[in-house]
Every structure is written in C-alpha cells, then in structure tokens.
Amino acid sequence: QQPVQSPQAVILREGEDAVINCSSSKALYSVHWYRQKHGEAPVFLMILLKGGEQKGHDKISASFNEKKQQSSLYLTASQLSYSGTYFCGTGNTGNQFYFGTGTSLTVIP
Amino acid sequence: DAGVTQSPTHLIKTRGQQVTLRCSPKSGHDTVSWYQQALGQGPQFIFQYYEEEERQRGNFPDRFSGHQFPNYSSELNVNALLLGDSALYLCASSFLGQNTGELFFGEGSRLTVL
Numbered sequence: 001q002q003p004v005q006s007p008q009a010v011i012l013r014e015g016e017d018a019v020i021n022c023s024s025s026k027a028l029y030s031v032h033w034y035r036q037k038h039g040e041a042p043v044f045l046m047i048l049l050k051g052g053e054q055k056g057h058d059k060i061s062a063s064f065n066e067k068k069q070q071s072s073l074y075l076t077a078s079q080l081s082y083s084g085t086y087f088c089g090t091g092n093t094g095n096q097f098y099f100g101t102g103t104s105l106t107v108i109p
Numbered sequence: 110d111a112g113v114t115q116s117p118t119h120l121i122k123t124r125g126q127q128v129t130l131r132c133s134p135k136s137g138h139d140t141v142s143w144y145q146q147a148l149g150q151g152p153q154f155i156f157q158y159y160e161e162e163e164r165q166r167g168n169f170p171d172r173f174s175g176h177q178f179p180n181y182s183s184e185l186n187v188n189a190l191l192l193g194d195s196a197l198y199l200c201a202s203s204f205l206g207q208n209t210g211e212l213f214f215g216e217g218s219r220l221t222v223l
Contacts (some may be wrong), residue, residue: 041214042212047211
C-alpha cells in the first residue's frame with residue numbers, strides 16, 4: 001500500500017523550482033505532505049482532502065488528482081530551508097496513513 | 110502547550126530482549142499512531158490506538174504490541190528483538206474528530222539491536 005514517490009532525490013540551486021510526485025495503486029481518500037529534516041521528526045506541510053483540490057502556503061503548493069490516484073508537491077523559488085526529505089502520506093479511512101518512499105531534496109547556494 | 114513526547118530517545122538492546130517505548134500525545138489529542146522508520150526509508154505504519162483499543166494495524170508481526178491508557182498516552186512493546194528491528198520509532202498523535210487528520214510527531218526513540 002506504500003505510495004511511490006518520484007524523483008528519489010533532487011538537487012536544486014536556491015531560487016529553482018521542483019516538483020515531487022506521489023502515486024498510489026489504491027484509491028486515495030486524502031493526501032498529506034510532510035518534510036523531515038535529518039535527525040528530526042516529520043513536520044506536517046498540508047493535506048488535500050478532495051480530488052482536484054490544490055493548496056499552498058508560502059511558495060509550496062500541492063495538487064491532488066483523485067482519478068489518477070496521484071498528488072504533486074510544487075516548490076517554487078526554493079530556499080536553503082527547504083532541504084530535507086519529503087514524504088507524501090495517503091489515507092484510506094480515519095487517521096491512518098501510509099507514507100511514501102520519500103524524496104530527498106537538497107538546496108545549495 | 111507540550112507537543113508529542115517520547116521516551117527513551119535512544120536505547121540499545123540485544124537480540125531476543127524485549128523493549129517498551131512510551132509516548133505522550135499532544136494536549137487535546139486522543140489518537141496515537143506508531144511508525145517504524147528504518148534508515149533512509151519512509152515511516153512504516155505499525156498500529157493506531159483510539160479509546161484504548163487498537164483500531165488499525167499495519168503489516169507487523171505479533172511481536173509488536175501496544176497499549177493506550179485512559180490519559181491517551183501509549184506504549185509500544187516489541188518482544189524477541191531481531192537485528193532488523195533496529196530503527197527510529199515514531200509516535201504521532203491526532204484528534205480523531207478533526208477533519209484535517211494532521212499528524213503531530215514526536216522526536217522518536219532510536220532503537221539499536223545488537
């Protein structure tokens with residue numbers, strides 16, 4: 001049930017944009033995005049509850065295509081603080097989530 | 110407002126031993142989920158507790174068991190430890206009634222099995 005993320009790793013220069021994709025083989029009820037910095041706990045970024053929903057804060061946004069069972073995370077004008085591993089989490093019922101395979105993002109000056 | 114707290118932060122055990130990890134959820138939260146995160150991998154869902162009962166369980170053997178107390182805190186027990194149980198164990202709390210489903214994670218307990 002683990003969602004698959006792509007790419008596995010990406011290196012950006014400050015100011016560049018990136019897209020992280022999350023695909024599930026099962027129908028999605030919701031999609032969550034988390035960022036985990038090395039040695040720290042995952043931190044919640046956003047949740048999308050409906051197919052077609054898009055959300056964003058600051059320069060990070062996400063979309064959810066329920067029919068394609070996919071979600072994408074968009075990071076624009078990346079900052080050094082964006083570095084970390086990004087995980088999508090897909091929900092079926094209630095608060096149970098399965099986390100994706102992860103995408104390592106490194107932003108360099 | 111205290112967040113999710115876990116103890117111990119680090120521990121070392123030998124194969125065959127048993128371990129108990131503890132978690133106190135964020136104030137106001139009533140649901141606790143446990144995850145295992147191996148090095149370089151994403152968190153793997155172990156189980157979730159709500160109203161002192163196990164509501165959902167991932168693909169983990171019966172050696173992994175848990176408990177939730179009336180104050181919503183929780184324990185994760187692992188028996189007959191294997192080398193492969195070495196990982197970061199994360200506790201996440203949430204409020205079942207909320208629609209957002211946001212998970213708040215503790216800093217984790219890093220278990221090393223020798």
